[in-house]
Amino acid sequence: MATTFRKLLNLNNENQSLADSSLVVVDAQREYLDGNLPLTGIEKALDQISHILYRARSLGTNIIHVQHFSPKGAPLFNPDDKFVDIIDEVKPIGTEPIIKKNLPDSFAGTDLDEHIKASGKKDLVVVGFMTHACISATVRSALNYGYHTTVIANACATRDLPTLQNSDVIPAGTVHDATMAALSDLFARVITDEKALKD
Known part of the structure; x- marks a missing residue:
């Protein structure tokens, strides 16, 4: 029977609570909803993010939003384009910070680590897009x-990908399930x- 490194190494954070965590919302941007790179299942994912944000705000959770930017003129995440914006239903409120990044890893070249450490809430809850790219890169880096x-x-959520031979x-x-399986093997509780x- 298949098992994970986490089980073999007895790594366990099942008692993690939302109140004592930092919630990191990665790239919940219009590019993935009504822009040039729509994702499969994004509506259901946004509903989940909305619910977890509501809970987190009521609990005083440290909430951090991450927003991806490409260079000006790029076909995706162009800083001058409306599709770079965070989706309305999951937008930051109040003083919730926005970390601006330009690589898949939300820690790379940003002050995300400093924001987390300053809060004192060093268990992370990660949600957002895309599963196989920025979620995977951020969780592995964490x-x-x-x-x-x-x-x-x-x-x-994520999108269809071509095979290596581009034939299928x-x-x-x-893609989503395989990425989650890989992350849950060692890098995170999924x-x-x-x-x-739990709250």
């Missing part, structure tokens, strides 16, 4: 920074639904 991370699978398509659901994370 382990290098010494953080314990929970990923909410239903609060993430790997469905978004398969839960299906935001309701599985």
Whole structure:
């Protein structure tokens, strides 16, 4: 029977609570909703993110938003284009910070680590887009920074990808599930639904 490194190494953060965590919302931007790179299942993921944000705000959770930017004139995430904006239903409120990045890893070249450390809430809850790219890169990097991370699978989404030979398509659901399986092997606790994370 298949098992994970986390189980073999007895790594466990199942007692992690939302109130004592930093919630990192990665790239919840219009490019993925009604822009040039729509994702499969993004509406359901946004519903999950909305719910977890509501809970987090009521609990006083440290909430950090991450926003991706490409160079001016780029076909995706152009800083002069409306599709770079964070989606209305999950926009920051009050003093919730926005970390601006230009690489898949939300820690690379940003002050995300400093924001987390300053809050004193060093367990992470990560949600957002895309599963196989910026979510995977950020969660893997978080382990290098010494953080314990929970990923909410239903609060993430991705898209179809071509095979290496470009002769077929790997469905978004398969890409998503394979990425979550890889992350849950060592890098993070992966839960299906935001309701599985205790207050």
